[in-house]
Amino acid sequence: MDLQIAHDAAVAAALEAGAAIRGFYKDEYTVKDKGNDNPLTDADLAADKILEQHLKDRFPDTGWLSEETKDDPTRVERGYCWIVDPLDGTREFTLGIPEFCVSVALIQGDQAVVGVLYNPITDELFSGIVGVGAWYKGEPTHASAHAALDGARVVCSRSEMKKGWFDPWKDQLDLKPVGSVAYKFGLVAAGLAESTFTNKPRNEWDIAGGVAILHAAGGSSSNRHGQPYTFNQPNPLKDGVCGTNGVLHKQILGVMAEQAG
16 A cells, blocks of 8 residues: 555545534533543544545555444454544543644555544644654644753643552653643654653554554654553553654653553
8 A cells, every 4th residue: 555645545535524524513412421431522524534435445445443333353364554634532522622633644554654643623633654754734844852851841641640650750740731642642742742641551453553653753652561552452451651843762661660550
């Protein structure tokens, strides 16, 4: 598959899905509860349908994994797989907080090679092709070169910050609570933060798009144990999240180990 063609198709799909989400924002829509404080809205479903039409239907030989679509286990047999979250950060969407995004990733084998994230309210488009480059709002971007924990900008979970999980480092790290796991990855890839991390598990659709863009931008990612991610696995759940500018990766893993202890 031509990765540039796949990238451009993913951008077009994310922009159209984002436009649909924008039409629902702060308007009337149906909210369902999928359990564990995990809402589902009409915006999620509308965006999912658009992504399917643009990507699943256009690339029929490619596997498909979406948070809002019944999983087809045969996807793991495909050489390529799309992994999407039509609306990552649905909780923020329902609260009127503009910290959510459409997330799209193309997996080659078990690696994320193309990623697209789009925040339709702030009109921020993040994208990347591993080995080629990354872009923020259409311009080339790169992860930051900040090499010290002191003053490192960390975009973290709002709920985890409220629980005090980051309190031991609040005087050392520049902590900013932000919604959407995927959006946080985009901010790190664009050099607007040095890291995002959590010891809590996350699913492939939460992180795959952001991982691809971060790697394309020169950053690093792993689970909480420092192990590289593999995608399009039978079980999509991953053991923690660590996304960094690269130079801080080992130091952030150290913070995570202390936090877990």
